[in-house]
Amino acid sequence: MRNQALVEVWKSSALPPNWLKRQATSETVSEQIESDVKAIISLVREKGDVALVELTAKFDKVSLDAGDLRVKPDEVEAAYREVSEEQISALKLMKEKVSAFESLKLKQATLKTSKDGITIQSVLRPIESVGCYVPGGLAAYPSTLIMTAVPAKVAGVSRIVVCSPPNAKGAVNPLVLVAADICGVTEVYKVGGAQAIAALAYGTGTIKPVKKIVGPGNRYVTVAKILVSKDVAVDMPAGPSEVLVIADDTADPELIALDMISQAEHGADSVAGLITPSEKLAEEVQRWLEKIVAAAERREIVAAALEKYGFIITCKDLAEAVELANAFAPEHIEIMTRGAEKIAEKITTAGLILVGAYSPVALSDYASGTNHVLPTGGFGSAFSGLSALDFVRRVNIVECSREGLQRAQKLVAVMTAAENLPNHYKALEARLRK
Numbered sequence: 001m002r003n004q005a006l007v008e009v010w011k012s013s014a015l016p017p018n019w020l021k022r023q024a025t026s027e028t029v030s031e032q033i034e035s036d037v038k039a040i041i042s043l044v045r046e047k048g049d050v051a052l053v054e055l056t057a058k059f060d061k062v063s064l065d066a067g068d069l070r071v072k073p074d075e076v077e078a079a080y081r082e083v084s085e086e087q088i089s090a091l092k093l094m095k096e097k098v099s100a101f102e103s104l105k106l107k108q109a110t111l112k113t114s115k116d117g118i119t120i121q122s123v124l125r126p127i128e129s130v131g132c133y134v135p136g137g138l139a140a141y142p143s144t145l146i147m148t149a150v151p152a153k154v155a156g157v158s159r160i161v162v163c164s165p166p167n168a169k170g171a172v173n174p175l176v177l178v179a180a181d182i183c184g185v186t187e188v189y190k191v192g193g194a195q196a197i198a199a200l201a202y203g204t205g206t207i208k209p210v211k212k213i214v215g216p217g218n219r220y221v222t223v224a225k226i227l228v229s230k231d232v233a234v235d236m237p238a239g240p241s242e243v244l245v246i247a248d249d250t251a252d253p254e255l256i257a258l259d260m261i262s263q264a265e266h267g268a269d270s271v272a273g274l275i276t277p278s279e280k281l282a283e284e285v286q287r288w289l290e291k292i293v294a295a296a297e298r299r300e301i302v303a304a305a306l307e308k309y310g311f312i313i314t315c316k317d318l319a320e321a322v323e324l325a326n327a328f329a330p331e332h333i334e335i336m337t338r339g340a341e342k343i344a345e346k347i348t349t350a351g352l353i354l355v356g357a358y359s360p361v362a363l364s365d366y367a368s369g370t371n372h373v374l375p376t377g378g379f380g381s382a383f384s385g386l387s388a389l390d391f392v393r394r395v396n397i398v399e400c401s402r403e404g405l406q407r408a409q410k411l412v413a414v415m416t417a418a419e420n421l422p423n424h425y426k427a428l429e430a431r432l433r434k
Helices: 027-047 049-059 073-081 085-107 142-155 174-182 193-202 219-228 253-264 279-294 299-309 318-328 340-345 361-366 402-418 422-433
Strands: 009-011 111-115 118-126 129-133 159-163 187-189 212-214 242-247 271-276 310-314 332-336 352-355 392-400
Touching: 009 279, 027 049, 027 193, 027 219, 049 193, 073 174, 085 142, 085 174, 129 142, 129 193, 142 159, 142 174, 159 193, 174 187, 193 212, 193 219, 242 253, 242 318, 253 271, 253 279, 253 299, 253 332, 253 361, 271 279, 271 299, 271 318, 279 299, 279 310, 299 310, 332 340, 332 361, 340 352, 352 361, 392 402, 402 422
Parallel strands: 009 310, 129 159, 129 212, 159 187, 242 271, 242 332, 271 310, 332 352
Antiparallel strands: 111 118, 118 392
């Protein structure tokens, strides 16, 4: 391990015991965050719009009235005057790519089959209403609006609500408003943080509650989603951004360094790591990181993230690299090795797998058509990335003929007796006597 390096190099045999914990905070800090979020949720439930106004003044340093919380049509019109035609075209293209991919998913998710006189179908029904959280703060994320709203639109959700924190002028970022308009979202609110999640879950005078809440956010937003999940559905724990690279000696160290830096610029709590069997590559990536960060834009944020949550691990071979990666369960994993496709087949826990030198996270964030709202913090081991399937309920439809019921009679008789549910069988038997 080198001292004073921006990103340390560790041997897999000597990893610190907490290397899997990412944004690990002390138990006291975690308890304080949960306590703070509970207080915010309680305040919103008790005082509604008044709480939203108070909390916006406190956390966003913006003074709004309750009547200002919902974005008005003239604000959307003004937003168009603040963005370029090139940006509008980019947002439209991104929407088209995501919509095409999500539509294909839905088409393949329905089926119909008949056997032994029983016909079954699996059909999709949209959720009635959803709330999309779009982060603000250090950067604007119109792409996140597209990634959350477009799959909902494709799924047929009739009411889509967007909450995003206001900027210093008391407005939602113009690119976010334009993206909302392009996606057909007309209900946008200038509310951020845990208070936005509470408003979406329980409603206020201005904001009606929704059936499901989706979208990434900071620790407070993530904790709020977890706390309200007992009352309203949520998508997944989606917090600070992560990238993990598996690479061998064929990889370009400059590209790896740039990809790690691209994730680190999301915020000081972002995670960027490399696992490689090549000590030479590890050292070269370490040097490139030092060189690029020294002259990088947003270098304070990048350096803070890499110093605290960046890492490079050297291991004995690619098999061990895969084992470590699956244990880490990263949001994004990039594979830059010989036979990268074969390595990708062995990755079982990542939110998104990017194969080869020409597939950076930046591509999947904006231009591949895949969704970039992905599980983080190790939850890739149990959750999938957001998709249109998260905005529908799968419903089975069953139709049986008399002959089909006769064929099923013995099976039902045996199982209802085994489970001591005699009236279940009588309900079937009566039909066959008529």
